[in-house]
Amino acid sequence: TxxxxxxxxxxxxxxxxxxxxxxxxxxxxxxxxxxxxxxxxxxxxxxxxxxxxxxxxxxxxxxxxxxxxxxxxxxxxxxxxxxxxxxxxxxxxxxxxxxxxxxxxxxxxxxxxxxxxxxxxxxxxxxxxxxxxxxxxxxxxxxxxxxxxxxxxxxxxxxxxxxxxxxxxxxxxxxxxxxxxxxxxxxxxxxxxxxxxxxAGPTRGLGLTKRAIQAAATNSLDDQLVLERDLQREAGRSADYAEGVTAFLEKRSPRFEGK
Ligand code: LHQ
The missing domain is CATH 3.90.226.10 (2-enoyl-CoA Hydratase; Chain A, domain 1)
Structure with a gap:
């Protein structure tokens, strides 16, 4: 089915x-x-x-x-x-x-x-x-x-x-x-x-973005700013973030692995 x-x-x-x-x-x-x-x-x-x-x-x-x-x-x-x-x-x-x-x-x-x-x-x-x-x-x-x-x-x-x-x-x-x-x-x-x-994108960052936007339905702006900080901290530790910045600096397309 x-x-x-x-x-x-x-x-x-x-x-x-x-x-x-x-x-x-x-x-x-x-x-x-x-x-x-x-x-x-x-x-x-x-x-x-x-x-x-x-x-x-x-x-x-x-x-x-x-x-x-x-x-x-x-x-x-x-x-x-x-x-x-x-x-x-x-x-x-x-x-x-x-x-x-x-x-x-x-x-x-x-x-x-x-x-x-x-x-x-x-x-x-x-x-x-x-x-x-x-x-x-x-x-x-x-x-x-x-x-x-x-x-x-x-x-x-x-x-x-x-x-x-x-x-x-x-x-x-x-x-x-x-x-x-x-x-x-x-x-x-x-x-x-x-x-x-x-x-083919930075799966971790996309997933955290989804979580953040959904949380906005019930959060105040102050709460949301704190959440964004916490999620950015997490995204910043991902291999895909390092790859995204490296690719930008090397003027090439990134190869994200979803990690
Ligand atoms: C169907 C259905 C259908 C069975 C078409 N069931 N056969 C949650 C918790 C617990 C219980 C109750 O519900 C819920 C949530 C809900 O989703 S409630 C809402 C349930 N859905 C509806 O009320 C929609 C019923 N369907 C329709 O109004 C029409 O079929 C629509 C407008 C979707 C499409 O119309 P048409 O393009 O004219 O197609 P049709 O009506 O001719 O349907 C084609 C066939 O599909 C037909 O079978 P048949 O053997 O006569 O060819 C329909 O009986 C069957 N079908 N929907 N929900």
Whole structure:
């Protein structure tokens, strides 16, 4: 349910239930989690590229998994979130390596918010972002109620979440919800090039930069200045920093090893 391949330091994870628009069942959750766990553990992985197979990116939870017409007690959706969605969100945010998301088609519900939790999100011009939750009486999850107001402000966050109106990729980019909208035919090439470039970068410095920017959501400026000092101290001890400065002084391209 998730295709995984490692090339030039980029771990490509492709959601692969195309007939269900890559909606999440347990098996796909476990496979995606395993992919991100590998990204944490394996030093050969220096960036992750997340995308979807077929015409959609991800349609959120597989709604066929819990058919209310079959009766029985109401399901505990909180337990599903505790077991699957929140750990996945944590793995992506805590991974100190760049996570690129290539949204190849519709991203709905938890699928939309998964894309918004990645570090750099590109989308095909034909892709749509839909906060589908309100259509079925739910609340945005997978960080949506945090990502949307952070990235867009309350007005646009509330309108998207309450109406579930689709947002096209170009508007998403213009609003700052994602990094860039790309011609459909160019999406994978552009996303792969970006991921490959980042995977050849100073991984430690990039990872610490990610940590610092995420911390800004809850820090005061004073706290953030202290954090920057501490992280700079750490980055300054990396071999890639020494290589970056040496390459600059020698007027050549650096050869970063991710150490
Ligand atoms: C699907 C799905 C899907 C199953 C398309 N499930 N089959 C967390 C915790 C616990 C529980 C609840 O949820 C959550 C978080 C969530 O993510 S809640 C939100 C769940 N997602 C949605 O509500 C989106 C449902 N899907 C749609 O609204 C549409 O499919 C979209 C707008 C994504 C795409 O529309 P179309 O391009 O018109 O495609 P389609 O609707 O024809 O879908 C294609 C096939 O995929 C179709 O199957 P079929 O056998 O008829 O060809 C759909 O039934 C299936 N599919 N999403 N989430």
């Amino acid at each position: 998730v295709l995984s391949s490692l090339e030039a330091g980029v771990l490509r994870l492709t959601l692969n239930r195309p007939e269900k628009l890559n909606s999440f069942n347990e098996e796909m959750h476990l496979a995606l989690r395993a992919g991100f766990e590998r990204a944490h553990a394996d030093a050969a992985v220096r960036a992750v590229l997340l995308t979807g197979a077929g015409r959609g990116f991800c349609a959120g939870q597989d709604l066929g998994d819990r058919d209310p017409r079959k009766g029985g007690p109401a399901p505990d959706l909180g337990a599903t979130i505790d077991r699957f969605y929140n750990p996945l969100a944590g793995l992506i945010r805590s991974l100190e390596k760049p996570v690129i998301c290539a949204v190849n088609g519709v991203a709905a519900g938890a699928g939309a918010n998964l894309a918004l939790l990645c570090d750099i999100t590109l989308a095909a011009r034909s892709a749509r972002f839909i906060q589908a939750f309100s259509r079925i009486g739910l609340v945005p999850d997978t960080g949506g109620t945090w990502s949307l107001p952070h990235l867009l402000g309350e007005a646009r966050a509330k309108a998207l979440a309450l109406t579930a109106e689709p947002l096209d990729a170009e508007t998403a980019a213009a609003w700052g919800l994602i990094w860039r909208a790309v011609e459909d035919a160019a999406l994978m090439e552009e996303a792969t090039a970006l991921a490959t470039r980042l995977a």
